[in-house]
Amino acid sequence: APSPMGRLQPFEAQGRSAAGARTFNGVNILGVIPGTRRGDRYIVVTAHYDHLGTHEGQISNGADDNASGVATMLEIAARLKREAPEHSVIFVAFDGEERGLLGAKHFVEAPPVPLESIAMNLNFDMTARAETDGKLWVTGTYQHQNFRPILEGIPANGAVSLAFGKDTPQDTGADNWVEASDQGAFFRAGVPFLYLGVNYHPDYHRPSDDFTHITPSVFISATELSWASFRALDRALDR
Template sequence: MKKYIFVLTSFCLILCVNVFPQAPELKDDLFDGEALLMHVKNLSSDAFEGRRTGTKGAVKARKYIINAFCKLQVKPLRKSYEQSFMFIKNKKEYKGVNILGLIKGTYKPNKYIVVSAHYDHEGIKNGQIYNGADDNASGVCALFSFAEYFKVHPPKHSVILVAFDAEELGLRGSRHYVNNTVVPSKNILLNINMDMISRSGNKELFVVGVETHQHFKQLFSSKEFKTEDIKILVGHDGYDEKDNWTYSSDHANFYKKGIPFLYFGVEDHEDYHEPTDDFENIHPEFYCKAVKQIITVFKQIDLLSF
């Protein structure tokens, strides 16, 4: 196995402001915490009707995400940001749409890291809107923070920012994507997937895929990811007594294709897949710090000689 050298960089402390309860304002070189929280608040509002695949709410969500990508200078991977697909589930036909953005790499533009999150959720059930703030407006809006970071710090490898559709209906969007990658699948080095990253009473963010892909172990043993404010824990990967999350979200389809992955997420909470998964119930300070740590992980991976 190759020996990888990881160059660790320092980063500034997170400052707190009163715009949102317990919300940090990130005045460093990464991203704006206030903007991140505002995006989550917007995308998980009733206006998007729970973002269920094939609904008007999903259309609104797509427009919101594409508009944010445009403002952040994320180019479409193809001529259009949209990648449409059809599937049948329980004898019902659905039309899903993935959103694919591209940040061109400065050093290895023909090698790609896919950073992903699903934007769909449960929609409306029995007259109640399932807004899915943590699941998974939190992951989608983290894509915007990545894009904001890349405006100032272009990546060495090209980055495909993907908002997947139909995760809640059987990972259909990511399945379609890995079978229709647009770029050669052999040139995709890694998938970083984010699904539920905005709340944890124990301030714990789990990362799955480290044990499966041993060359990441050195990265997560570094002191940079061990802070008093948030714990990055390796687990839920089938090598401990916890639930195995290897196939729990969109990263599973990359794994099935032999593409390495790192999946970031929190453990289930009382509002998981409930109509109470609202913006008011996320943990703003934890969320901003979680996104910051995931971007920091990306920074180190981007330095690797794949």
């Protein structure tokens, strides 16, 4: 298992760039909090920390995509330091997501624990701007139908509620999110997953994806729903 103090997982992989495929060097950042009930089973909580960099002289800061997901993950970690989880939890800040899920693919190819000991991956990508439709979307319950009853009783928080979808055969192209973020690597490896994120907005993958466009109360509500989702899953799985 990873050191309780955390560790770095460097990797080299072929990925996408504006100029075509090239080799990227990346680093995943890992930490772990031991579980009290099922310490031998892991929930892997993830969020990518890379973004698009610069394009034509403009910096893409990636406030929603995905500083928000990293902040959500860190808030869950902070709370679990005060109130220990039932499962052991591996937190991973993935690199290289925007280049083709590179960090996530490396993690499942060189996992710090056996894949069969991972109860699920809970991935956060774009969790701040739920004002687009008032929803924090949960993707993956079509593939893992046992997860939905665990979550569908969670009430709305402020102006934000959980919604389920973006994961059926009828959801095509950009409306199918099963492999749209790092959970796709876990899906391909046969590891159960859920992805929590908001819908597209006009600042998606633009330099205007800045913190000034985030409404704090909406982000807080989505974060509380993310926390409630984690807690419900942690308590319900592996009974």
